[in-house]
Amino acid sequence: MKKKKNRKIAFEHEHVDASPVKSFFVHMLTRDIELEFAIFDLLDNCIDGILRSRIRNIAKKKPYHGFKAEINFKKDSFSIADNCGGIPWALHNYAFRMGRPKKHPEDTRGMVGVYGIGMKRAIFKMGKHCLISTQNGNQCYEVEITPKWISDEEKWSIPVRAAGKKMEEDGTTIVIGELHDGIRKRFSENPELLKSELNRMIARYYAFIIEKGFEVVINGDTVKPRPTRLIFQKTEKGKKPAIQPYIFKTKTADGVEIFLAVGFIRRIPSQDEIENEQEETKYSSLDAGWTVICNDRAVLYCDRSELTGWGEARVPRYHTQFIAISGIVEFKANDASKLPMTTTKRGIDASSILYLQIKNKMREGMRIFTDYTNKWKGKAAESKKQIECGKPYLFKDIKRETESLKFIKLTRSVPKGYQYKPTLPYPKQLMPNRRRISFVRHADDVKIVAEFLLGDVNADASEVGERCFDTILKEAKQ
């Protein structure tokens, strides 16, 4: 047998190729994001444009009034056009490069772009051809991404040309063509479904910013916001108990402002509602859970998992009986990299130390309301009276209304901050001689008895049961 020769390689003079591959950005990164969230990335860019242009009036009630983004999708193209200030030429390296260069102009307060990938990923997600036209003052230019450029692994620069015509207002228009097959099919064969889903998601994820005046239009129809409203009962000084949210607010050393509020959004459910919700496919749970906002944009909406503290540290797992509980945590930072969000900006970085600290407070607040719900279980009607004493308030109004409340300064806990713990009304102890009766009967039979005793076939099963007992009790006593 021949002996293999061991050739000596002079490793010290060799290099391995670690340069990026274009197809990774075009075909792989796009798999990490759903189409809807890719569109949200483009919307985020519009909003960052407003913040960058510093033309909004922060002091106003509606600082984003007059700014809008129009989304249009057809069977063969997608476009988003805004009047949000355009991309200044000074930022072209940031806007069009894959990733964020180190020497980047300082961020404007409130932006969410961190990684420099959102717009490009959204474009590659949808199609192979794109024309970006932008106008920022006198700077008016166009960048065209072509299928040829995408397939050329060597070429990384994209030619820029002066825009053909001037826009009425400063802004950016992105038109994507040569759609990928899956996207084209969704645009052409499921347009009603996509429009409805986008409408519903934007109404929730961008509720805070739309409430502040920003307008989003999808195929000609303006999206209406769907903000969460927490119930708050105004009381005279010191008067307790009352239905109010738990609040925690703080500002970290590196400049992240946090405001957390958790409370009730509706009355607690009756036993019948809980049972029906489990049996049927209803949607009353939709508004329950935690919403996390980073720089005015929701990155998590009504989450009911361990990610937001449900089922951890003595907080029960989410269950239909908790459909009345909802919380909002707002993070604000000049430097978006300090915010605890993922690269898609639609998720929480669960390992963020800041988020883990705040999650402690989220659980602390939540426990007050799960405890209340458990204590009033079976007495939904009595609890309803208390909850109806309060009014639903928008998050921004909760912030304003709670300013006058007596906050406790926490200096020894992590995180430090100011906390308001409401005193909720609790039921008097059940008398020892009281007993709960619970039984199950066929729904048709319940309807027969409901009609017979109450004259209403749709009466609550619990009401029917109570009337049965009261009727027989009366008879037995005679």
Next chain:
Amino acid sequence: MKHPPYFLRPNKVVDRLMLIEAIKHLDKLYDDPTEYTYYGLGGPYLEDFRLIYDFCPGIKMVSIENNKDTIERQKFHFPCSIIRLKHMSFESFLARYSSNDKKSIFWLDYIDLEYDRFAEFESLLSRVSAGSMVKITLCAKPDNYFEDPEEFSKKFEAIMPDPWINPPRGEERFARLLQDMLRIVTQRALPAAMANIFQPVSSFRYSDGTPMLTLTGIICLRKNRIRTREAFHDWQFANLNWAKPRKIDVPILSTKERLYLQRKLPCRRDAGKKLLKRLGYLIDKDKKKTVAKLKQYATFHRYSPYFVRAIP
């Protein structure tokens, strides 16, 4: 269990016959009608089953009914011996249903409007085999939401075209909204990436006391969509593009009046006005309403039922 006299509802009768017409068109697409099985929620009188047996005798039939007493009544009204009765809720039936690659015709004949109805429709669409026909009927009564319009979006926001708009108060627009919601459900059940698509073939709204919407469609392979549409192209009552539901509102006319008018039918233009001229008197509040009613009669006269006294 109390049941309304389904067989005395003239517009519902027309709607049933529209289903028969749609089933007949399946001949143009598929060779063997006996391959189909009809699944229905026939109620105590099994009227739809009777019609299918009369007009399409080769189709196998399965009735799904949850109420024991109604089942007994169904047995009494059996129009033929080939109906199988399933004593279970439609939800339970759906959980056990498997198409086994065979074509089905389903009529989800609901009398109410609940989110679960849409969910059952959605679940069914993704499970029937290509070539199947599904018809769904829903209560389309807008005044149920006059007092609390937000209740509607709370219930149905997941499938509404614009989840934050209050439902319209008019019956026509309300029925249109429900149809748009059904359209979204079909797209959810059979998204673009899947081989099958729901192709609507007809949609009607009618009221025999309660406004109803009924939509019929075929689940076909996307690549066969044009062929499917062509099979229904010549059908006068086809709705192949999700256009607004056609109204069925046949007038109550005596047999004598009908026979008198029928000699003028069919007529292509101004049917209502021509029939009014022949009749010579109003049958509704004013001329406009009479013309509209007679136009309806002209459109559906072949399907409009005769209610006559019979000696058993």
